[in-house]
Amino acid sequence: MSQISKNNKSRAKFREILNFEIENTAIKNESFRKLLKNYLEEYYPIFESLGAGWERHQNVRASKIFIKLIDEFIRNQKEVNWNNFCNMMQRLNELVQERINIRNVAKKIREMIIKFYMYVYENVPLVRSDIEKFKHLLIKNEVNYVIPYLEVRDAPYYYTNFPKDSTPENIFQLFIDDMEGKAPRLVNIFFNTNNPFLYKLFEHFTLYCIQNICYENSFVSKKESINLLKTRAFYYLFEESLKRTSLIKEQKCEEWAILKNFNSLDIFNPLTFMEQYQFFKKFDREVNYVSFSSAASLIRFYLYIDDLSIQQTGKSILNVGTFSRDILFKSRMLKYIELGYEILVLSPFEPIPDSNKWCVLPKNKDKFISLSSKNNFFIDFTEVTNKKFQNDLKKYVWNYKDSQARLITAIPRIINFLNLLDKFLKEIKETIPLHRNEINNLDDFLLKYRALLKNKKTKKGESIKEGTYMQIISQIKQYLRFYQEKYAIPELTFQYLKTKSVKQEGGNPFDAEDFIEIKKAFLKMKEDAKDKNELIEAELANIIFSLSCQTKLRQGEICNLKRDCILSISQALGVGEISYISKTSNGERITTYILLEDIQLIQKAIELTNEYNYEANSDYKDYIFLTTLSTKKTPNQRIGWMHFKYRFTFNKIVRSLYKSGKIKKYYEPNDARDTFIDSAWKQVETGNITPLVAANIAGNTERVAAQSYRKQLDKDYLEITYMITIGGIDVDGTIFETEKEINQLQQVASGAGACNSDDCIKQKEVLVRPVDTDFLCMTCRKFVTCTERAAIFEKRLEMYHEKLEEAENPNEKKYYSALVELYATYLTKILQFSKENYQ
Numbered sequence: 001m002s003q004i005s006k007n008n009k010s011r012a013k014f015r016e017i018l019n020f021e022i023e024n025t026a027i028k029n030e031s032f033r034k035l036l037k038n039y040l041e042e043y044y045p046i047f048e049s050l051g052a053g054w055e056r057h058q059n060v061r062a063s064k065i066f067i068k069l070i071d072e073f074i075r076n077q078k079e080v081n082w083n084n085f086c087n088m089m090q091r092l093n094e095l096v097q098e099r100i101n102i103r104n105v106a107k108k109i110r111e112m113i114i115k116f117y118m119y120v121y122e123n124v125p126l127v128r129s130d131i132e133k134f135k136h137l138l139i140k141n142e143v144n145y146v147i148p149y150l151e152v153r154d155a156p157y158y159y160t161n162f163p164k165d166s167t168p169e170n171i172f173q174l175f176i177d178d179m180e181g182k183a184p185r186l187v188n189i190f191f192n193t194n195n196p197f198l199y200k201l202f203e204h205f206t207l208y209c210i211q212n213i214c215y216e217n218s219f220v221s222k223k224e225s226i227n228l229l230k231t232r233a234f235y236y237l238f239e240e241s242l243k244r245t246s247l248i249k250e251q252k253c254e255e256w257a258i259l260k261n262f263n264s265l266d267i268f269n270p271l272t273f274m275e276q277y278q279f280f281k282k283f284d285r286e287v288n289y290v291s292f293s294s295a296a297s298l299i300r301f302y303l304y305i306d307d308l309s310i311q312q313t314g315k316s317i318l319n320v321g322t323f324s325r326d327i328l329f330k331s332r333m334l335k336y337i338e339l340g341y342e343i344l345v346l347s348p349f350e351p352i353p354d355s356n357k358w359c360v361l362p363k364n365k366d367k368f369i370s371l372s373s374k375n376n377f378f379i380d381f382t383e384v385t386n387k388k389f390q391n392d393l394k395k396y397v398w399n400y401k402d403s404q405a406r407l408i409t410a411i412p413r414i415i416n417f418l419n420l421l422d423k424f425l426k427e428i429k430e431t432i433p434l435h436r437n438e439i440n441n442l443d444d445f446l447l448k449y450r451a452l453l454k455n456k457k458t459k460k461g462e463s464i465k466e467g468t469y470m471q472i473i474s475q476i477k478q479y480l481r482f483y484q485e486k487y488a489i490p491e492l493t494f495q496y497l498k499t500k501s502v503k504q505e506g507g508n509p510f511d512a513e514d515f516i517e518i519k520k521a522f523l524k525m526k527e528d529a530k531d532k533n534e535l536i537e538a539e540l541a542n543i544i545f546s547l548s549c550q551t552k553l554r555q556g557e558i559c560n561l562k563r564d565c566i567l568s569i570s571q572a573l574g575v576g577e578i579s580y581i582s583k584t585s586n587g588e589r590i591t592t593y594i595l596l597e598d599i600q601l602i603q604k605a606i607e608l609t610n611e612y613n614y615e616a617n618s619d620y621k622d623y624i625f626l627t628t629l630s631t632k633k634t635p636n637q638r639i640g641w642m643h644f645k646y647r648f649t650f651n652k653i654v655r656s657l658y659k660s661g662k663i664k665k666y667y668e669p670n671d672a673r674d675t676f677i678d679s680a681w682k683q684v685e686t687g688n689i690t691p692l693v694a695a696n697i698a699g700n701t702e703r704v705a706a707q708s709y710r711k712q713l714d715k716d717y718l719e720i721t722y723m724i725t726i727g728g729i730d731v732d733g734t735i736f737e738t739e740k741e742i743n744q745l746q747q748v749a750s751g752a753g754a755c756n757s758d759d760c761i762k763q764k765e766v767l768v769r770p771v772d773t774d775f776l777c778m779t780c781r782k783f784v785t786c787t788e789r790a791a792i793f794e795k796r797l798e799m800y801h802e803k804l805e806e807a808e809n810p811n812e813k814k815y816y817s818a819l820v821e822l823y824a825t826y827l828t829k830i831l832q833f834s835k836e837n838y839q
Contacts, residue, residue, distance in 0.1 A: 018060075018063055018067065021063075022037060026075070027071060028075070029077075031076075031077070032074075035120065035124070061105055065092075065102070066112045066113065069091060069113065072091065074088075078126070080116075080117060080120045080131070081130060082133075082166075085113065085138070085162065086163060086166060088113055089142070089161075089162035092106060092110065093142065094150070114138045137171055137188055139185075139187075141161070142162075143159060143187075152229070152287065157236055158235070161188040166192075170192065171190060172188075174186070174189060176227060190232065191203070192235060192236045192238070201305070205305075210222045210226065234297035237279070237294065238298075241276040241279040241298075242267075245276065268305055270317075270318060270321070270323035273302050273328075274337050276298055277299075280294045280295040280298050299334075302318065303318075303325065305317065322344050322345045327343070336378050342355040342358055343359045343361060344358055344359070344360060345360070345362070346360060346398060346400060348398060352394055356382050357378075357379070357382070360397075360404070362404055377411070379397065379411055381393060383419075384415055384422075385418075385419050385423075396479060396483075409475070413476070414479050420445075424444075424448065425441065446493070449476075477494060481494075514663040515549075517662045518545075518657065521656070522541060522545050525541060525542070526538040526542065533628045536609070537627050539608055540608060541650075543601045544558055544625065547602075550595070550597075553594075557582060559623075559625045559643035560580070560623065561602065561623070561625065563606055563623065565579050566602060566603070567591060569599055575593045576596060577591055578592060605624050609626045612627070625642035627645050647669050654666060731783075731825050732779075733781065733784060733785065733826070733829075734756070736784060736785070736786040736787075738787075741786060742784050749778055752789060753783050754785070755777065755780075761780065775818070775819075775822065778822055778826065779822070787833060789830075790830045790831070793823050
């Protein structure tokens with residue numbers, strides 16, 4: 001048999017098989033059947049050329065599936081449209097996911113569908129103009145499914161180059177040619193909106209992302225990032241998320257009109273962002289795939305339209321009221337927005353918000369923007385089990401006038417207190433006793449509450465510190481004071497919340513020898529630096545350490561300095577003026593003068609981090625002390641804040657030096673400031689400067705310095721603090737080491753000490769004239785006290801000093817001045833005794 005006869009026979013066989021498939025379809029339109037058969041004629045020679053192997057079998061199989069898809073969606077020429085093209089492609093995607101063996105022929109089937117459409121375009125004039133509108137969208141490749149197609153919600157509508165329910169006008173086509181190692185290709189992105197303004201906005205935003213946004217993942221190019229599932233989901237779901245915002249809900253009957261007709265950025269604001277963000281985060285959780293975040297695209301979009309609004313109108317759509325665009329850069333803030341927290345600033349003159357979840361920002365925006373700020377905090381009032389107590393707490397917070405930083409620690413403790421109180425009241429079958437003036441129940445509870453606190457354990461199984469206990473009691477007391485009049489709480493009730501003062505131990509300034517060793521270790525970091533980044537980091541750590549020891553700025557205030565902080569420099573005076581946000585300035589920028597050498601250190605830090613500043617994102621761009629950071633999630637270099645890295649470095653150095661015995665004490669980073677303040681006040685003690693000058697240099701009065709930053713009190717400290725000369729009164733009493741040695745004796749001077757005599761040897765003085773018993777006993781050689789009673793002397797010294805300052809009568813002043821000197825003299829002896837016996 002000739003070759004021609006063989007080919008004809010083979011072709012007839014293929015025609016018979018596929019015509020049989022066509023005849024068994026539901027297609028009734030004869031002209032369309034004929035069109036389909038004629039189209040398949042061009043494939044028969046191809047089949048013949050493949051021989052009788054596996055490849056021919058696969059092609060015939062692909063043709064059968066192609067016919068079934070046509071049969072399922074198209075019955076005549078008019079139905080050869082974009083909608084049915086997408087339906088067939090999505091059905092094919094489903095088949096590929098359901099039946100693995102179809103994957104081998106999916107590309108061939110897709111190609112046959114595209115060629116069929118072009119065959120119809122060329123041979124059926126009736127539908128040519130319609131196909132003309134979308135023929136450029138008939139591309140061969142489909143999306144690469146990283147996440148299984150069937151596991152993604154609404155995947156056929158956006159996780160594809162051929163989205164269901166789309167129109168050619170909704171498709172944005174992108175040519176990806178920036179992926180190294182991959183051939184250029186076209187992709188179709190579904191901009192799911194019929195609003196021309198929003199479509200144009202999406203288009204411009206896409207081009208902006210391609211041109212401007214840098215991606216940490218080096219495996220994804222700028223153009224390829226637009227093709228990712230999370231970006232496609234953003235474009236598809238954006239309008240749906242907008243429909244669910246309050247703006248649309250308030251005008252139900254007009255929602256479609258609003259979305260169809262809006263033509264400006266006025267529709268967008270902080271509230272729409274927060275509600276859309278919650279929508280996208282919920283969707284991201286549903287997808288539940290690593291690194292999937294459609295919400296990230298929303299953030300980029302809002303930052304883009306905010307810039308656009310500022311360019312066009314001079315107004316920001318995000319910097320409105322308490323909201324700030326900086327919030328979009330802070331993951332912690334976004335987390336709470338996702339959870340439904342309302343962002344607000346406490347304002348007692350306005351109505352209390354109805355919402356039960358508050359994100360409270362400081363009144364000064366600079367305080368929030370400060371990277372070290374902990375003054376923005378979050379309250380979930382639903383954690384209070386009793387509704388009435390819940391509303392009480394809202395009112396208390398809303399009207400709070402003290403430092404917001406104190407409120408942050410108080411809130412969880414007050415919530416715990418109120419829930420325990422509610423439980424207690426339920427147990428005794430009383431509803432809300434306070435408004436009924438049944439105070440006895442509150443008194444009982446306060447006794448129980450104090451006992452619970454005393455027995456409370458930390459996570460490490462330790463009892464809470466006395467200072468923490470007293471702070472909690474003080475916070476509860478302040479809360480109850482707020483409602484004292486409303487609930488008629490008697491003064492007697494507050495006696496159950498009395499606390500004793502705790503002696504403040506002072507600071508922990510560096511010893512001179514220890515300081516030298518620590519400074520050497522910081523300098524050695526520069527010698528050991530292996531590359532440019534390590535050298536810069538070492539230089540910055542040295543600068544922060546030096547500024548901590550040489551200025552009154554705290555470590556956080558130094559690390560938070562902005563690049564424009566230097567306001568002026570005077571070479572003649574050798575000083576410069578800087579601005580900074582202080583821990584105690586409530587978010588306001590304040591100024592101070594520092595020495596020229598310290599100004600030069602700041603200038604050097606600015607110069608060292610110029611390159612980092614250029615690379616940093618807007619969250620860090622304004623700050624001086626920047627460094628390179630890397631984590632497991634982001635191994636590539638990125639720029640971050642130096643604050644935490646410095647603390648880690650300092651602690652590492654001190655730990656190493658302490659273990660090796662090179663320093664005598666263990667220090668914290670903040671002890672550098674104690675050293676500066678201690679040095680300033682020592683200049684007063686030696687007569688080099690006045691107390692007023694020292695207070696200005698150190699930023700603290702002597703009393704605060706002694707209590708918080710300096711070494712423990714000694715004679716010089718006491719004389720400076722209380723403006724007295726110790727030594728004017730002779731005291732001959734005896735100091736013992738422990739309480740055991742004096743507690744069996746007769747107690748005198750209101751508990752300050754005891755009498756070591758069976759009979760009063762000063763009885764005659766009492767008979768001659770009235771004598772103050774403190775003077776009588778404490779100036780007696782038989783008076784004894786111990787080191788454990790030092791706190792009593794400190795307390796009395798403080799008390800009599802306050803009375804001295806309040807006194808107006810000359811005799812009163814003389815009396816209290818003598819008492820102050822008497823107690824200070826004994827306190828000096830006690831401190832000296834401790835120093836000699838315990839060191």
